Amino acid sequence: MKQLVLLGGGHAHVKVLADLAARPLAGWQVHLVSPYRRQIYSGMLPGWVAGHYPIESCAIALDLLAARAGVDFHETAGVGVDAAGQGIACADGSRLHFDVLSIDTGPLPAIAALPGCLDHALPIRPIEAFVAAWPGLVDRMLGACRRFDLVILGAGAAGVELAFAARHRALVDGWSHLRITLVGSGALPLDGGPACARRRLGDLLARRGIDWLGERRATGVAAGQIHFEQGPPLGFDACLVVTGAAAPAWPRAGGLATDEQGFIQVGSTLQSVSHPRVFAAGDVAAYAEPRPKSGVFAVKAGPVLAANLRAVCEGREPRAWTPQRRALYLISTGNRHALAAWGPWSVGGDWVWRWKDSIDRGFMRRFGTAA
Structure with a gap:
């Protein structure tokens, strides 16, 4: 066979x-x-951090899907x-x-040029490792008796969403001593995104009390500090690394x-x-x-x-596929609010979050997980 x-x-x-x-x-x-026996759907991970979903609602059971398909699963x-x-x-x-x-x-996480990252920070990938480590980080934040500085290194869509998600969770659960700083290499967040969306997000970060540190390229992570090509180091109590794909x-x-x-x-x-x-x-x-x-x-x-x-x-010819040139990005901003970006166009609102939530839940239901 x-x-x-x-x-x-x-x-x-x-x-x-x-x-x-x-x-x-x-x-x-x-x-x-x-x-892993499950796949954590990355589109819903910030919603889990924010407290909108239990982790079970964000997970597709790969072993069960394989069993339904008569596929041998090797963990x-x-x-x-x-x-x-x-x-x-x-x-x-x-x-x-x-x-x-x-x-x-x-x-893989793009951390090859970031010495010290694995020892002193928490990469978001692999997602299962982040999911396992996040509750311990929450306990550290809750146990702090002073200001706790959480730095998110990487200001693409994933880093932006995590910053907003952590801020929302802090407000809901009363982490009044948590200070969040989002660090990126561009002048505005959402690297590579449309200018109007980047400006919107920059304004929203400020309104939500999230510090933005732009035009910084990290060269390494030490205990409690990120070092940059230019400018002084940035101190932290915890650092999440969301610097792209390798x-x-x-x-x-x-x-x-x-x-x-x-x-x-x-x-x-x-x-x-x-x-x-x-x-x-x-x-x-x-x-x-x-x-x-x-x-x-x-x-x-x-x-x-x-x-x-x-x-x-089956011995037939495969068909060609050209990926769409533009993708619709729905970026959650923490408090059941989201931003939609399509090419140069962007719009935000609670209705955008409901739209994103409906798409995400529908995706999970199609593969046997009801959110």
């Missing part, structure tokens, strides 16, 4: 599992390899690929052969074609440009037409990946 291996439990693979549950793939044994991480030999090495010492491989492992080393080491950053190069069908029996989607992939690293594009790639994996396994 031929072997299809799904490496990683990202957003696109969730759709593949749902497709396989609806229509099993005749003549193929399918494996899912993931270090371990992939640590190596042999593209030519068609093998996957796993962290538990096992090895899986594949006839077709699909990779949706997500990115590629794992093993795709390039295993013979797959990658871009300069190490992300797997795929064509319009999501097949590796060097090994057509290998597919990749989500943040680990470098699309033929470059797109930002965002869960939006991973979700959009899911149906295409499911259809093309099935096509190749």
Whole structure:
């Protein structure tokens, strides 16, 4: 029997599992390899920090989805690929052969140029590690008898949302001694976003009492301090690091074609440009037409990946896909308020949060988790 291996439990693979549950793939044994039995939906993580959702409402049970699809679940991480030999090495010492491989492992935190980060700060990825560590950080904040400085390093959408979420939680739970500082490399938050949205968010940060420190590039993290290329160090009691996505080393080491950053190069069908029996989607992939690293594009790639994996396994031609040039970004701002950004256009309001909440809950319900 031929072997299809799904490496990683990202957003696109969730759709593949749902497709396989609806229509099993005749003549193929399918494996899912993931270090976690669940996927925390990143779009709802700030809502959990803010106190809007329990963590169970933000989690998709990968093991249950795999069972429904008749897929063998391996609770371990992939640590190596042999593209030519068609093998996957796993962290538990096992090895899986594949006839077709699909990779949706997500990115690593971009901390290689930030010495001291793992020792003195808390990266947001992997998300499960952050979820496990956050309650302990809350206990530290509650136990402080003086001002507690929480610094969030990285002012993309994820960092902005976490800053607002932590502020809302502080107001609701009475953490009056918590001071939050958001640090970014640009003059305004939301790196790469439309100018009008960035101005709105900058104003909203000030109104919510969140300090903004822009035009700072961090060079390292020490005990209680962040150091920058220019300017004095910034002290902290706790630091969350949300500095973007980095590629794992093993795709390039295993013979797959990658871009300069190490992300797997795929064509319009999501097949590796060097090994057509290998597919990749989500943040680990470098699309033929470059797109930002965002869960939006991973979700959009899911149906295409499911259809093309099935096509190749059944001996048919896969179809080409061009990701949309613009994505709608819905950015939560803590108190059941959100900002919508589309190209140069942006608007904010409570109704935007209800819209985002409805989309997020609908996504979870489609994959067996009722929020």
